Amino acid sequence: MTGRYRRAGPRRAPDADADGAERVHPPRRPPTPEEQRDALLAYAFRALGQRALSAQELRARLERRSDDPELVAQVLARVQELGYQDDTQVARAENTRRGVGAVRVRHTLKRRGLDEELIQDALQTRDPAREAEEVAALLERRWPSFARKRDPQASAFAFLARRGYPGSVIWPAIRAFLAAQDQEPDWSGEEETD
Numbered sequence: 001m002t003g004r005y006r007r008a009g010p011r012r013a014p015d016a017d018a019d020g021a022e023r024v025h026p027p028r029r030p031p032t033p034e035e036q037r038d039a040l041l042a043y044a045f046r047a048l049g050q051r052a053l054s055a056q057e058l059r060a061r062l063e064r065r066s067d068d069p070e071l072v073a074q075v076l077a078r079v080q081e082l083g084y085q086d087d088t089q090v091a092r093a094e095n096t097r098r099g100v101g102a103v104r105v106r107h108t109l110k111r112r113g114l115d116e117e118l119i120q121d122a123l124q125t126r127d128p129a130r131e132a133e134e135v136a137a138l139l140e141r142r143w144p145s146f147a148r149k150r151d152p153q154a155s156a157f158a159f160l161a162r163r164g165y166p167g168s169v170i171w172p173a174i175r176a177f178l179a180a181q182d183q184e185p186d187w188s189g190e191e192e193t194d
Contacts (some may be wrong), residue, residue: 055112091122104164135173
């Protein structure tokens with residue numbers, strides 16, 4: 001028979017031999033400390049292979065796998081010593097993500113457990129001109145969906161603010177975009193300042 005279904009045959013217990021006799025498994029011995037360390041180290045490498053993790057995130061994952069805090073600290077130190085985990089790299093990677101502003105980067109790095117000093121260092125390398133270009137590109141790409149809404153400017157502002165861009169970057173970009181589109185901006189929702 002072809003396909004995904006197997007031919008039904010006599011069922012036997014999972015721990016039974018071909019003749020139906022029950023298999024006897026020897027009892028498992030507890031893993032040695034070296035085996036525990038190697039298994040936890042292998043898990044750390046697999047976790048870091050999927051995504052760059054901060055030290056706090058990796059520690060939390062390792063603590064879910066092991067009850068021994070000394071073993072967790074030892075594995076974390078070894079992974080950092082080998083250069084597989086570095087909070088500076090995590091901050092740099094998050095900071096270079098396109099389509100998110102400084103506010104969101106700060107929030108994400110804080111949530112991921114990085115030090116405030118490291119967050120400040122990462123944010124100081126952000127280029128304000130690049131942020132303005134990203135906002136303009138997002139407006140260009142998303143404006144057709146904003147234009148269908150009752151208040152497209154407010155929708156655009158809310159979208160960009162959720163992405164983490166400050167108002168000091170968003171409003172000039174909206175004004176420039178509308179000027180390029182030959183549309184008159186509707187500033188009725190914006191408070192006037194004298």
